[in-house]
Amino acid sequence: MQVNTRSDVGGKAEAMDYTKEAIADPVVERSFRGHKGMVTTAAFSPSMKQLASGAKDGVVMVWNFRPQLRAFRYANSKSSSRSPAGKEAASPVHKVSFSPKGDIVASGGADKAIRLWVPNVVGDCSTLKAHTGAVRDVDFGDGGATLLSASDDKTVKLWDLKKQKFLQTFNGHVNWVRSAKFAPGGAYAASGGDDKTVLVWDMQQKKSVKALKHHTARVNTVAFFPSGNLLAAASDDKSINVWDLRTFELLQHYDVGSVVNEIDVHPTGDFIISAQDDATVKIWDAREGRLFYKLHGHEGKVQTAQFSPHGDFFTTGGGDGQVMVWETKFDRSIASIKKKMAMKEKKAGSNLEEAKPEEVDAKIEEETEAEVEAEVKADAKHEGVGERVQAKKVSISEPAEDAEREVEEAPSSITREPEVNENYTEAAKEEVRPKTAPSASPANPSSSLPSTSVSGEQVMSALGTIVNQMNSLMEVVGRFDMRLETLERRMDALEK
Known part of the structure; x- marks a missing residue:
């Protein structure tokens, strides 16, 4: 692959030659420091006014994008373990997620509990308990009425948030479950775990309809495309796979070079972002099936990468304790190029007709x-x-x-x-x-x-x-x- 090297604020970006048109590179807009341990998770609020993050220091932070507002800091419950100094150690946070309305931040951690935080100064919290192992993932569904959780107890659970009670357990994995996500519309869900398997669940029938076993190591993360027809998963086997859920066929396989800790799909469905152990964030062109950007900004492993609701920003976090917010830029450049091309084609067609x-x-x-x-x-x-x-x-x-x-x-x-x-x-x-x-002309043609x-x-x-x-x-x-x-x-x- 030919790679063009470009520079950006806050790190180095290597971009694939997507088009002859000029494409703006991602840039770091803000960097938040406040965690005292590895940042494991981050998520934007739907309104883009706040950003939540969690870390191994056992703290959930809610960062406000308005400069005059300070961040909210919520301490996770204490675990039964103790630090070398003899004090109780905070339970590491594995996942945070905003509700569709932005009025709740759900978190899951090593203490086996799910916490629902109100993202304000007070930080009121309610707790859901049913798992017998660490909670690795939480995901809102049905407009925020339900919650899906994945745990080290080898189960995926469904919760009713209005009544704040447990509804259903989905059994099928034979090892820790690392990730669980609702499909758009909520009719299906998917989960992946240490058994190297991705399970697709029918939420109406409450059962698994397909086991996808193309990975050769534990599955760390799953993500649906906006259409709901495609599903991506990433693994310790240093690959990303994409399946068509209508046929359950493997459509794409990306060899990404290092362990992938988290992936997310751009709202357009055109790009996949991956957070990796090699201290890079990579953006993949899902339509062309190739590397689009390789971003350097963190020191140490990158644990989380998530697009904003509209895809114009993305956030990353990792071993250096930083939470970075990047402006995507290239998505608008490409959208503008596509719009210009469409207008030219339309104009050409109109001129031909006229x-x-x-x-x-x-x-x-x-x-x-x-x-x-x-x-x-x-x-x-x-x-x-x-x-x-x-x-x-x-x-x-x-x-x-x-x-x-x-x-x-x-x-x-x-x-x-x-x-x-x-x-x-x-x-x-x-x-x-x-x-x-010359004067002796013949008397006949012969x-x-x-x-x-x-x-x-x-x-x-x-x-x-x-x-x-x-x-x-x-x-x-x-x-x-x-x-x-x-x-x-x-x-x-x-x-x-």
């Missing part, structure tokens, strides 16, 4: 004449018999019978005038003319026949030259006939 038939005919006629003349010149040059060519014009606006007539007349109007041919006529006359005085002094070799040479000329002329006529057929097809297409 053009007068005679204008279209004249344009096609002009293009065809140029093509015919160019080909004939090339043939003449190749054969070494000259380059001067004249072609009779053919108008496609004339009736079919007129066109046929002009084709028949074409040989007389397509001429080649090499010097050897011009000289031949007079030379031949001189060779076959009787050796008598006296004008060649004298016996002309050799047979000379006659054969003259005939051979004529035959060669005729063959060349017929080739040109054939090409002219083919061009005429092309004109007729174009005219038929315009009439339709």
Whole structure:
């Protein structure tokens, strides 16, 4: 793959050559520091006024994008473990997620509980408990009425948030479940875990409908495309797979070079972002199936990467304790390019429809004449018999019978005038003319026949030259006939 290197604020970006048009690179807009451990998760609020993050320090942070507002800091519950200093250690946070309305932040962590935070200064919290292992993922569904959770207890659970109670357990995995997501619309869900398997769930029938087993190591993350027809998953096997859920066929396989901790799909469905162990964030062109950007900004492993609701920003976090907010930029550049191309195509089509038939005919006629003349010149040059060519014009606006007539007349109007041919006529006359005085005209036509002094070799040479000329002329006529057929097809297409 050819990679073009570009620089950006806050890190280095390597971009694939997507188009000849200028595409703006992603840039780091803001960087938040406040966590004292590895950042494991981050998520935008639907309103884009806040950003939530969680880390191994056991803290949930809600960052406000307004400069005058301070961040909200919520401490996760204490675990039963103790730090070297003898104090209780906070339970690491594995996942945070905003509700569709932005009024709740759900978090899951190592203490086996799900917490629902109100993202304000007070930070009111309610707790959901049913899992017997660490909660690895939480995802809102049904407009925020339900919640899906994945756990180390090998289960996926469904919750009713209005009543704040457990509804259903989905069993199927035989090892820890790392990720669980609702499909758009909520009719299906998917989960992946340490058993190297991605399970697709029918939420109405409350059962697994398909097990996808293409990964060779634990599955860390799953993500649906906006259409709901495609599902992506990433693994410790250093790959990203994309399946078509209508046929359950593997559509794409990306070898990404290092362990992938999280992926997300752009709202357009055109791009996949991946957070990786090699300290990079990579953006993949899902339509072309290739690397689009490779971003360097974090020191250490990158654990999380998520697009904003509209895709104009994305956030990343990792081992350096930073939460970065990047402006995507390239999505708007590409959208603008596509819009311009669509407008050009529409304008071109409109101009063709509005053009007068005679204008279209004249344009096609002009293009065809140029093509015919160019080909004939090339043939003449190749054969070494000259380059001067004249072609009779053919108008496609004339009736079919007129066109046929002009084709028949074409040989007389397509001429080649090499010097050897011009000289031949007079030379031949001189060779076959009787050796008598000019005044001694024969009394009958028979006296004008060649004298016996002309050799047979000379006659054969003259005939051979004529035959060669005729063959060349017929080739040109054939090409002219083919061009005429092309004109007729174009005219038929315009009439339709």
